[in-house]
Amino acid sequence: MFITIEGIDGGGKTTLIEPLKKYIEKKGYEVFLTREPGGTAISEEIRTILLKKRPEKIDGWTEALLFIASRKQHLSEAIIPALKANKIVICDRYMDSTTAYQGAGRGLKLDDIDEVQNIVLGEHKPDLTIYLDLNLQSANQRINHRRDVDDANRLDEENNEYKQKVIDGYHDLVQKYPNRFKVIDASLSKEEVINQAKMIIDQVLK
Template identity: 35%
Template sequence: MSPGKFVTFEGIEGVGKSTQVARAAAHLRSRGVEVVVTREPGGTPLAEALRRIVLEPQEEPLDGISELLLMFAARSIHLANLIEPALRRGAWVLCDRFTDATEAYQGGGRGVDVRDVHALERIAQRGRRPDLTLLLDAPVAVAAARARARGPQTDRFETERTEFFERVRAAYLAILAREPGRVHRVDATRGIEAVAQDVAGSLDQLAVRGALADGP
């Protein structure tokens, strides 16, 4: 059996990741692909418990390093208990955020040393990296307006100031410049259908590359 594919969706709040993950899953399933949809932080019961600690307002401060350690603890659990088993049985895993989000939010946003992010990545992920990352990108002002239209912002990241998200977006674009083969930028200022078409095209290209690599 051929191994599955690991696809991650990234971007700041308000770019429409959740919508596009759902559309991508439907696209793949229409082609007979087993799809596992998940998210970070979270994805398993224990990792979801850590998600609540990271995202919900707490009675005491949670600094950038503490966030970083909690993120990678959740990620290690998520990989071991959900992502890796799914990939081994040949499923495609679509994940709403992964380590690029940690580099962007804790590194770019909080100012945590990116070398610390990469060190924990090596420990927690044991070599596992996405086959494809779709970076849904839009200016902060556009994304923020969309996020506000969804209703009150309640988690610790959604309520951050504009300057925080400018740093996060800059960090995402730096990752794109560093790894253009893995990370594909998708213009998220457009409508849902146009974005979904681009996403589907990238997924189809990945499927073709996988088929060629597997051989006859």
């Protein structure tokens, strides 16, 4: 099974993933936990290019293609072998992030994004996507707190108009793929979010 966790920056993906991994492992499954962009040496190098703050503006399609290139390497080198070994894969971000951030956020044509990703990824799409839904104000508050303890990345520094487009893009994906997407209110407490995710996993594993 291939599970992805999606949401706007500040939505709590990192907080959720490790407890979810431990919960599934307690049920007797072997879990492979990974992230995007990254997950392999080459993909991590691309991650550095994408997230490093820089004075130059990265073209929207350059950004999208770098994410997709990183994803292809990650898929071939890490995700597919894990799935073939009958592991449950949990990935922090995947193809829907590119649709939301580069498609909706940068204003690229969604059909073009979909076509490129379909060609590159083929049949390797998530079986389940948990979307952590959080409004822009709350997301910004969390990012500002994180900035106090860690360096914000390039995408954290984007303006509110861009971030709202990303949120709207995710909402469109939820409507488009209701069977794959399961939505959790990310404004709930950490414990409540984790419990809801566990309930979703229980339903899927049945």
